[in-house]
Amino acid sequence: MADIHYPYPLRPTASLRRSASLQAEIVSVGTELLLGQIVDTNAAYLSKALSEIGVTLHRRSTVGDNMERLRAALQDAMGSSDVVITIGGLGPTMDDITRDGLAAAFEDPLQLDKDIEQRLRAFFAQRNIPIIDSNLRQAMAPVYGRSIENPNGTAPGLLFEHLGRIGIALPGPPNEFIPMVDNHIIPYLRAKTGGVGAIRSIVLRVAGIGESMVEDRVKHLMTDSNPTVAPYAKVGEVHLRVTARADTAEEAERLIAERAAQVRKVLGDAIYGVNDTPIEGAIVELLRRRGETVSTAESCTGGLVAQRITDIPGSSDVFPGGVVAYSNISKTDLAAVPQETIMQFGAVSREVACLLADGVRSRFNSTYGIGITGIAGPGGGTPEKPVGLVYLAVAGPQECVVEKVNYIGSRSIIRYRASQTVLNMLRMTLVPKT
Numbered sequence: 001m002a003d004i005h006y007p008y009p010l011r012p013t014a015s016l017r018r019s020a021s022l023q024a025e026i027v028s029v030g031t032e033l034l035l036g037q038i039v040d041t042n043a044a045y046l047s048k049a050l051s052e053i054g055v056t057l058h059r060r061s062t063v064g065d066n067m068e069r070l071r072a073a074l075q076d077a078m079g080s081s082d083v084v085i086t087i088g089g090l091g092p093t094m095d096d097i098t099r100d101g102l103a104a105a106f107e108d109p110l111q112l113d114k115d116i117e118q119r120l121r122a123f124f125a126q127r128n129i130p131i132i133d134s135n136l137r138q139a140m141a142p143v144y145g146r147s148i149e150n151p152n153g154t155a156p157g158l159l160f161e162h163l164g165r166i167g168i169a170l171p172g173p174p175n176e177f178i179p180m181v182d183n184h185i186i187p188y189l190r191a192k193t194g195g196v197g198a199i200r201s202i203v204l205r206v207a208g209i210g211e212s213m214v215e216d217r218v219k220h221l222m223t224d225s226n227p228t229v230a231p232y233a234k235v236g237e238v239h240l241r242v243t244a245r246a247d248t249a250e251e252a253e254r255l256i257a258e259r260a261a262q263v264r265k266v267l268g269d270a271i272y273g274v275n276d277t278p279i280e281g282a283i284v285e286l287l288r289r290r291g292e293t294v295s296t297a298e299s300c301t302g303g304l305v306a307q308r309i310t311d312i313p314g315s316s317d318v319f320p321g322g323v324v325a326y327s328n329i330s331k332t333d334l335a336a337v338p339q340e341t342i343m344q345f346g347a348v349s350r351e352v353a354c355l356l357a358d359g360v361r362s363r364f365n366s367t368y369g370i371g372i373t374g375i376a377g378p379g380g381g382t383p384e385k386p387v388g389l390v391y392l393a394v395a396g397p398q399e400c401v402v403e404k405v406n407y408i409g410s411r412s413i414i415r416y417r418a419s420q421t422v423l424n425m426l427r428m429t430l431v432p433k434t
Helices: 041-052 067-078 098-105 114-126 133-139 174-192 211-221 249-270 279-290 304-310 328-335 339-345 350-364 411-430
Strands: 023-029 056-063 083-087 110-112 140-142 145-148 157-162 165-170 198-206 228-234 237-246 271-274 294-298 322-324 368-374 389-395 400-406
Touching (some): 041 083, 083 174, 098 110, 114 133, 145 165, 145 174, 294 350, 322 328, 328 339, 350 400
Parallel strands (some): 294 322
Antiparallel strands (some): 140 145, 198 237, 389 400
């Protein structure tokens, strides 16, 4: 076997042992990722899978098809993590450098795996395709490790166990990657932790309060290291991620439930949902529970509110219909807004927004009506009525509530923020008052 030069010496480490706390790092490999040609959904999938078995992920990085940079990234990862998992770069071509990079970083020469070679030769023969030398690069496996079966492709995964570290190389195509994670990597790492340890998270979704205000109200709950509470700003709302680590999933979920209850006590009705529930989903559920309906009359949002509501399965029970009243004539014809009102106050006004909401409520005989009129830009604004000015109305059996908002941002951002605000206005109308 030829000598191999390893330019990155590792600090001494203990031999591999079962540990209840493994730290991992993911290194995604591929210039196409850096160019934005491919979105790295694999890393997100793996991150979630690792957290569920209690493996702590401290960092994810992406490097292009460059051996020097890959080796540096792997060396850096090995200096702080027990497990380094690479994604991609296991093909047969010259730019598929991951196996060689890992072999160098782990000081573990590659050798031909006869079983893999046989499978590759059978694969190509079955398809009447000649096998060439570069194809056999995929039959190389580490001396101090082994290959990982890939039933959906020609590139097996690789497992390195050397220098007190674990290295795992997985192929990039999701149809190959995901089954290998589920069937091989997670069971292997679970065994390394002795089946002990779990990390669980939930996301509390907040509307109607900005990120800084949310943080100010819950900051006394953000000082603990377990469970943790972290705010994230989204367009038109704030997410609070509550994460707990424990020996068992049940214990982690108990810690989360306790901390989430404390957050709910502080924020109250500002929390509208959990995890993947969008605000429109919460509204459809509230309306269905109350046996009520809503209809929409939209100008500057162009039907976005109606689209968001009807994206929710079962929305037909609570949404009889809506109109896009973009022109002044359509506001009169479709939502019964008097022309005199438009002439007196302007199409973008508090009065027109309320009449849109009340008119569409009558047109569809719904419990509630939503009316939106504004200037989404980029043109059409004036000093008196600038771009971003939007009037939002919710009309119900008792009253019509109108909000005047001045948004900033692109046309699409203004439209989305307007839809988010008016949906939250409707939600707050539906939430039982305590």
